[in-house]
Amino acid sequence: MTDSVTTGTLRLPPRVHAGFGARAQLLHTLPDGTQRVLAVIDPFLTSSPLWIELQTSLEAHGVRVHVYSDIRPELPVDSLTAAADTAAALGVQAIIAAGGGSALDAAKLVALLVTHGGPLSRFYGENLVPGPVLPVIALPTTAGTGSEVTPVAVVSDPRRHMKVGISSPHLIPAAALVDPELTLAAPASVTAFAGVDALVHAVESFTAADLRSPWNDELPVFTGRNTLTSALALEAAARIHAWLPIAVREPANRRAREEMAIGSLQAGIAFGPTGTHLSHALQYPIGAATGTPHGLGTGLLLPYIVDALRRDPATAERIGVLGDAMGVGADPDAVITALSGLNDAIGVPSSLRALGIEREHLPQIAELALESRRLVGIAPVPAGEELLREILDSAFAGTLALRRTA
Structure with missing residues (x-):
């Protein structure tokens, strides 16, 4: 690509x-x-x-x-x-x-x-x-x-x-x-939720929209897709996908801790100028409503976000590049399956119900997420209430569509 x-x-x-x-x-x-x-x-x-x-x-x-x-x-x-x-x-x-x-x-x-x-x-x-x-x-x-x-x-x-x-x-x-x-002293749950949030940073940085701004204007803090960070985002995703389950399972494993520290740093360098998008926009109201860790929410949402975004051909191509970097292949289905499998391996639940969210909460969550205009605007496809509700409905049910078509 x-x-x-x-x-x-x-x-x-x-x-x-x-x-x-x-x-x-x-x-x-x-x-x-x-x-x-x-x-x-x-x-x-x-x-x-x-x-x-x-x-x-x-x-x-x-x-x-x-x-x-x-x-x-x-x-x-x-x-x-x-x-x-x-x-x-x-x-x-x-x-x-x-x-x-x-x-x-x-x-x-x-x-x-x-x-x-x-x-x-x-x-x-x-x-x-x-x-x-x-x-x-x-x-x-x-x-x-x-x-x-x-x-x-x-x-x-x-x-x-x-x-x-x-x-x-x-x-x-x-x-x-x-x-x-x-x-090394971080508990398994902290390692898991912080680590999967770093993966979200890498994935959302790599799939960010192109938000070019004239050089003579004041640049936005988050500038969208970025040729200087794409390789870092891919390397971070590969590192975290490979080493996060080991760091959770073997907390004293120094190699795993080292790889995760570098992967998290690379993801931070990548999203610092690029920005993140829909997992974070939705997690802010979810976290406020449930008091659950930030990474728990963003990690849970990530497979559903990727599942929705893959219907856009250009984004599906980028998801395929991400999958190649992670070693799971370029089929977006394989990437979504890998993300879900990683969550299962580190103890991230697959449904918003596990966080205490009720179905009647979903409309307000979507409405509040739309207030994060900067995050929603960095998504690679137009993200209105309909798309956010669709993602929330899937995440509430714990059901990935995978082969869904527009």
């Missing part, structure tokens, strides 16, 4: 280090002269030997570390405002983010609030952050969100019925240290 798109954009941290031991670069990635940092970390990390080693090393070099670990599920807006007030009062010069996607997103938003003030609601959407934020050094402890290299952070606003995204190139961390050693 020859891709007709020959334009692309990459937005990355100035420094990205990946591999066992990469965390040792932490001191060297802090801005020169840094004396005080806020460490936004998951609560379980505070007593971890790995974190204690890092904190001890920083303090031995004259860097005072203030730990903030009140990372609440779904990141309520008020909790982030409190963290930013703490950081501002301490006069920190940089933020270290260590943890899963919530910790990394929290650090980005604290950096935003410290620099530009609140409320966060004035930044909801794209390209509304007015300038650089406090430097963030990101150390992910899960292989999934890719937040260490992306320009987006997501919060829960009680005034709304789903999560809200803030997207800006200014939110990209100053450095990403992707050390698989930090993921």
Whole structure:
């Protein structure tokens, strides 16, 4: 397949280090002269030997570390405002983010609030952050969100019925240290749901619509299909498909953890400029309604999304390229079957009913998903209420049509 798109954009941290031991670069990635940092970390990390080693090393070099670990599920807006007030009062010069996607997103938003003030609601959407934020050094402890290299952070606003995204190139961390050693303690469910979300990132990045924008305009944060990221998305999908079941089954398998860390990073680099689409648009209201992990929802939805999109000939061709990369063949049916089989292998249910969704919820989910215009707009086919309802109906029933025709 020859891709007709020959334009692309990459937005990355100035420094990205990946591999066992990469965390040792932490001191060297802090801005020169840094004396005080806020460490936004998951609560379980505070007593971890790995974190204690890092904190001890920083303090031995004259860097005072203030730990903030009140990372609440779904990141309520008020909790982030409190963290930013703490950081501002301490006069920190940089933020270290260590943890899963919530910790990394929290650090980005604290950096935003410290620099530009609140409320966060004035930044909801794209390209509304007015300038650089406090430097963030990101150390992910899960292989999934890719937040260490992306320009987006997501919060829960009680005034709304789903999560809200803030997207800006200014939110990209100053450095990403992707050390698989930090993921070894992740429970099987976290490994599974974070890992399948990384696969969704790769698939949706590779199947994104062509959203070309004139170079003399302000570029959207997410620019659609991208010649610079397609190969990364394919390699990420191949890695994750091969190694995620092993990482879930054998959590101490260092090779599996390493492959997943790299696959997640590649998927993050791919979707950071490209964007994601329908799995994420639908998951936002589903996650808000059920309180279930983000990756659980996006992973569950992915086979149904691909099943619906494969009716478009151009997208079906791209799905075939994806299948070749994953080693399952170019038939879209084989790709959908492989995605469903992966979900079965790692414990992702096949029906929305398993998440507590009732049939009467489906119309509102579709309606709320359509409010995520940026995500819906990145889908490779026009995605109105009818298509979203069709996907939701299939996912509710747990039935893949496969050979369905338009």
